Amino acid sequence: MNYLGIDIGKNNHVASMIGEDGKPVFRAFSFSNATEGAESLFAKLEAHNVHKDELEIGLEATGHYWLPVYSYLHDKGCKIHVINPIQMDGWRKGVEIRKRKTDVIGSMLIAEFVRYGDFIEARLPEEAIFSLKNLTRFRSYLVDSIGDLKRKIICVLDQVFPEYQSVFVDVFGKTSKEILLQFGSPAELEEVSAETLAELLADLSRRKIGFEKAEKLSRAAASSFGVTFCRDSFAFQLRMLIEQIKYIESQVKDTEAEICAIMDKLSSPITTVPGIGKKLGAVIFGEIGDIGKFDYASKLVVFAGIDSAVNQSGEFEASNNHVSKRGSPYLRRALYQAALVAAVGKSPDPVLSAFYRKKLTEGEHHETSVVAVARKLCYIIYSVLKEDRPFEIRNS
Template identity: 50%
Template sequence: MMYLGIDIGKNNHEAGIITEGGKKVGKSLRFSNDREGFTALLNFIGRSVPAGDDLSIGMEATGHYWIPLYSFLHEKGFKVHVINPIQSDSLRNFHIRQAKTDSIDCFLIAETLRFGNFTETQLADEDIMSLQKLARFRESLKDRCGDCKRQVIAVLDQVFPEYDTLFTDMFGESSKAFLKSCGTPEQTLEVDVKSLAALLSKASRGRHGTEKAGEIKDLAANSVGVTLCANTFAFQIRLLIEQIEFTEKQIEKIDKLLARLLKKLNSVIMTIPGVGPVTGAIILGEIKDINRFDNPKKLVAFAGIDPTVRQSGNYSGTNNRLSKRGSPYLRRAIWMSAVVAARFDPVFKAFYEKKRSEGKAYGTAIGAVARKLIYTIFAILKENKPYEVRLNPPG
């Protein structure tokens, strides 16, 4: 058996081979992260590993840079181990000089393989990986949309500070249609009531009309907003609203694709209280394989919903906060699902109300619901059986 360790970089990787006895086979190879470099690696393996000898390949899960090389080697029929970087870091600590170079690191990774005491990064199948990538991209678009909305609010606070009293949802269809056409009080006063009413009626499907148009014009006439650079502010608002609408349409497309992928997987995740298509996709994509977790406590820790413990000497903190380690995407999805479950599912609602009756704050009670929800998710996915409401469990 021979061992090939690969130190992963953004533009270049470094590969080194050792024998079963731990002896280096020649010098390491530095190769580029492209087809030419990958071909050079194959030639390096061919020159260094005698025909008929087994070869074990290992690389660290460094960011996302390892994925193309892993895919290439996997397609070529090699068995590749993706190592948790913590494992190889521990081996580096044994070296007195603790030098950090790519050529040294690739041999250390090979040594980690040789010792065999390492944990692998679990790789999901293609459908699960698609869920994760799409769901994470969706979250980035949601954040981008939120940034645009905050910018709109910041501008309106200057030019039309009274505006937030006009609509229950500042970014609903009626409000967005108005802001694209009349972003400032000055522009609003230039439009007659009839035209404004027609704009609002079309956007709201008849819910708003002449009365709302008159209300807006009255508020605009008495606004204390700044009048300097009014056209610039209006232009900025219009572009921001257009960006929000464009991003929201992209999110809708992603939601449809996520729903199709979930249907294809035929997962029981959607039967769990508070879990919808989007949160279900995030949860499955982040967990990947539930068998990675021996018990629900590890899943709680992976989501970062386990409490931190503050202790010093004889002092032990009583208001411990969430650790917020692990996957932020999973944590957000679990939290959102817990909020819904606490309102609409009888079991989780009763549990939430019990916590509140004990004097727990809202966030603390929802945190308890979130942890209970993770235990439920763990059991449902392990057994692969739909969730059932059990108001009076046996025992």
Template identity: 60%
Template sequence: MFYLGIDIGKNNHVASLIDEKGKIAFKAFSFSNTTDGAESLISKLNKFTSSISDIEIGMEATGHYWLSIYSFLVEKGFVIHVVNPIQTDGWRKGLEIRKRKTDIIDSVLIAELIRYGDFLETSLADEKTMSLRNLSRFRNYLISSIGDLKRKTICVLDQVFPEYQSVFSNIFGQTSKEILLNFSTPDDFDHISSNQLNDVLSKITLKKFATNKINQLSAISKHSFGVSFCLDSFTLQLKLLIEQINFIENQVKDIETQINALLDEINSPITTIPGIGNVSAATILGEIGDISRFSNPSKLVAYAGIDASVSQSGEYQSTNNKMSKRGSPYLRKALFSAALVASNSDPVFKAFYQKKRSEGKHHLTAIGAVSRKLCYTIHAVLKNNCAYEVRLPKTD
């Protein structure tokens, strides 16, 4: 039996092979993160054994760089163990290998770790769950990008037409955005022709509402305190910013359509839990992966980073511990968002939230407690694959 350790890099990987007695067959074989590079590794292995059942492979889950070689080797039929870098760090310290981190040492170290079998394998999600994680994370990135663009739009609008925001409660609504695409400065509203007005209204659903807003903008534009220079450059910025916002918002809709389709295929009962819609469900399922990774709900709480960090020194132990925030930030954000809704809409979570508030807890602290309770519910629903049921506590 042979054990292959692969130290993952961005452009190149390094592999070392040992036998079942720990004797090194080869070490520090460098190959590129390409198809040709992966094929060269196979050729190297064939010199020692032609049977893939005689080789077990180990690699660290380093960023996203391991996915290509992992996918290649899985298709070839190899047995692959993906380990968390934290485990190899612990193994390295146990062997007293310090301040000598090299590709050679690490690849041999991983091979030894696999040979001894003293490791916990990273549980990889199935393809649909991984797709949910990819889509939900990318959606999060797009939403963040829209936020940046909106802040920039407000900054430009404050300079050219500061009174504009007094007319709309939401300047990024469909009507407002369409108006801004056509009229950006106070001067634009001074002399609007009927043809211009009709052209704009033809693209807006709420035509009467839009007409009233344009009339209001025309009235206040006469006394605007906006800048009167460089208007062409400001106008172009506003137009392009609004177009970018529209474009990315359409991308978000496309992602949500695919998320909904995947959730229909998975058919998880998680969406029966209060506060968890399709977007939150995609994030939670994608970040959790296989629920069997968590033997009890408290481990899921810790993975989300919503457990309390312990501050202790000697005989002193703090009673005012903060949230650890060690886990997945995407999962934590989704849980808090769901907890906010659940604490208002579900009788069980609402009562629990109010209980925490009555104990003098701050609103955010109470929501944190609800999110932890939500973890327990999620664990039970996914573990038993059953829908959520409202179960009010018994009263005497």
């Protein structure tokens, strides 16, 4: 058996191979992150009479750069070991201390690590779950982008029409956004009569908003303390920002439809867990991946980064330990949101809600109590996914 280690890079990768006896077959073969580059690697293997059945390949799951290499090798039917960078880093430090070699490079160390064989292999989820992870992270990016745009809009309004937020409590509601699109400054609103504005508001809000709101908006525009210079540039900027929000909101809806379609096909029992619907369930399911990689529920807690980070030095040990925040921030945020819904939502779970209140009576803060509920949810999720069964609703 031969062992090939690949040191992953953005544009180029480096491969080294050792034999069964640990002796180098070749070192530091560089190939590009392209089909031609991967083919040159196989040509190199053929030159050394190495068949894929006599080869084990190791590579680190470094960022996202490893995925194209993995995909190519997987399609070729190679035996691949995806190694967690944390494990590899520990091995790398140990080898460097023992051997003190200056010419040992990353790919050789990976090859030696695979030959040694004492590692926990990163398990890749099936395609549907991997798609969930990609789409839910993309949705998170879109939502965060909308948040950034909203902050920019508030900044513009503070300069050009600071009174606007006193008229519309929800600046980013459907009606308000349409008003901002059509009238980008107080001066433009002043040109419209209260009656015309009232009719427009009524049409936009399906008759929920009428003349009273129109009068208030007209008065605010007439007495606005906003800047009077560069009005056109501010109005233009405001319209562009609103249009961006509307477009990204449509993308969020389309992305959510894709996510829900995958969740429907998977029929996962995770949506039966208190506080978890399709959206949060998709995030949690996608981030966890294969539940089989966790031997115990406590390991899932650690993976989510909601375990306690012990603060200890010498004989001192802090009494109030914060969560470690290791692992996936997407998973951690989704669990926290699910815990909020389960503990203090409109239809809270009786057991988890009682546990939350108990924590409060013990002197814990709200956030600490919600995190405690999130830990309990981890145990429930672990059981539901491990046994592939729906959560049983408890009344006490």
